[in-house]
Amino acid sequence: MIIIFADLIEFANDFIVPIIYFINMLFALTVVFIERKSPTATTAWLMALFLLPVIGFILYLFVGQSFHRDRMFRVKKEYDEAMTNLIESQKKDLFSHQIPQLHTVSDAYKRMMLMLMESNRAIVTTDNAVRIFTDGNDKFAALLEAIRKAEDHIHLEYYILKDDEIGREVFSALTERAKAGVTVRFLGDGLGAAGPKRSFFAPYLEAGGELAFFFPSLLHIRHPRINYRNHRKIAVIDGKIGFIGGFNIGDDYLSRVPEWAPWRDTAVMVEGHAVSSMQIRFILDWNYASKGELIEFSPRYFPGSNDSAERLLPMQVVSGGPDTYWNPIKESYLKLISLATESVYIQTPYFIPDESIMDALRMAALSGIDVRIMMPSKPDHFFVYWAGYSYIAQLLDAGVRAYTYDHGFIHAKTIVVDEAAASVGSANWDVRSFRLNFETNAIMYDHQIAMVLKEKYRLDLDVCTELTPERLAALPWMIKLKQSVSRLFSPLL
Structure with missing residues (x-):
């Protein structure tokens, strides 16, 4: 037995390892000359491929490759021209007092609106009412109520779907409305929503x-990968009510899961024309x-909303992903x-910023x-968690204050600025949300909403x-080692 084991090691050293090194060389050339990743990401990939050849090979196979990206999203880009004419019209009205509901918004924030129109075709809607959760x-009580009252259509798009109590309750409500003749569609991510078996959906x-699933997961035979996940969480009911x-x-x-309870997150329910932006997405x-x-x-999906004095909240729905040239x-x-x-004020479960965010x-x-900056006190993804600590330590020297949330797990992805504007959505403060995942946030230019979130x-x-x-300096050396190693490979996370 020992002889056989020794022969296997010799075979691996003589044949398998050289082959992996050769393939890693091809991967390295692809990273540098074809994919043209950022210098930071390129350096991290080269280190992984040559210093940890086997691990680097596996990581790149499942996580790194992106040289088919343009081909993969060509079909998707063909649809993304839908808002061009409306955007051009709004750009002309933005600073000409043609939109009276924007009188409370400063010119500085109007410039931000203009930027997001240009880079993301994010239309400005001003007749919105928002409820914060x-x-x-x-x-989910509000979502289930809206689902059960749906008369025409229900559109749900979620990164994760689980076969558990709330998953079954949601799909029971969807099934009931489908039987009643309502058009019901559920779009899940090919990885995050891959858990439930066929019998769950029957x-x-x-x-x-x-039912549809966005992009095959790492288990897909032809394209094994965990990148390009649809991380969005959107629900649209009858084109009139939206959740994000x-x-x-x-x-x-x-x-309901003791390990993570109580769970702290943030979402909003929207009524108004911003729902049309979620519908388009x-x-x-x-x-x-x-x-x-x-x-x-079709007009059935964009019924509009009744004008109401209570709906005066300006909002943009902003989406980003690897199919966008910039990072909106x-x-x-x-x-x-x-x-x-x-x-x-920032809340995020994952904090791996790039240099621009750090600066x-x-x-x-x-x-x-x-x-x-507020982040969890316990990790659900260890490498991401400890990498975040290392970036926090660097910001403390500049006067940034940071906190760990000790009352369960915080999963909210928010930023509140002064008492003027806020963003709530699916995007974390990390390179994955900025470059690799499909994300959608609602940006609200409203004093009252900002005050509530603050x-x-x-x-x-x-x-x-x-x-x-002082607290970070007192951490054990093993924790500091985890931080250093995690930060080194954070561009890959």
Whole structure:
């Protein structure tokens, strides 16, 4: 037995390892000359491929490759011209007082609106009413109520779907409405929503519900990868009510899993024309992912909303992903930070910023802005968690204040600037959300909403522990080693 084992090791050294090195060389040439990743990501990949050849080979095979990206998303890009004429019209009206609801919005924030129109075709809507959720039980109660009252169509798009109590409850409600003749479509991610078995969907499909999955997962034979995930969480009911935020569909998001309870997240329910922007996003994603009939931009999906004095909230729905030339999600974060005059409050479960985000936060803090970052006190992804600590340590020296949320798990992806604007959505503060995942955020230019979110942030501080330089310096050497190694490979995460 020992002889056989020794022969296998010799065979691996003589044949398999050289082959892996040769393939890694080809991967390295691809990274440098074809994919042209950022210098930081390129350096990290070259180190992984040559210093850890076997691990680097596996990582690149499942995570790194992107040289088919243009071909993969060519079909999707063909749909993304739908808003061009409307955007051109809004750009002319933005500074000409043609949109009276924007009288409370400063010219600086109007410049931000213009930027997002140019880079993301993000139309400005001003007749919106918003309800904020920070507890999954409240959010799903509202979503289920809206589903059960649906009369024409239901469009759900979620990164994660689990076969558990809330997953079954949601699909039971969807199945009931499908039986009643309502058009029901569910779009899940090919990795995050791959858990439920075929039997889970059988009653729903038999009732006439439609189902699609966005992009094959790492288990797919032809294209094994975990990148390019549809991380969005969007629900549109009858084109009139929309939900967007950080909650997926699973019991843990309702604090029913003791390991993560209580779960702290943020989402909003929207009524108004911003729902049309969410609807467009769903249709574009469905038409790319679905193998059935494409959804046409029919008036039934865009019924509009009744004018109401209570609906005066200006909003843009901003989407980003590897199919966008720029990074509109990251750019919106950068712009919000740059517009701050008093405070920047950030909540995120994952904090792996690039240099531009680091510089913006550092400069804001050095300018006397109250910059605060809140992240979980326990990891659900160890490498990402410890890498985040290393970036936080660097920002503390500039005056940024950071906190760990000790009351369960915080999954919210928010930024509140002064008492003027806020963003709530699916995008984390990490390179994956900026470059590799499909994300959607709602940016609200409203004093009242910003005040509410800021107050919720301050209440969260009561169950947080501040990360001080002294606290970080006192960490065991093993933890510091984890931070260093995790940061080294953070461009790959």
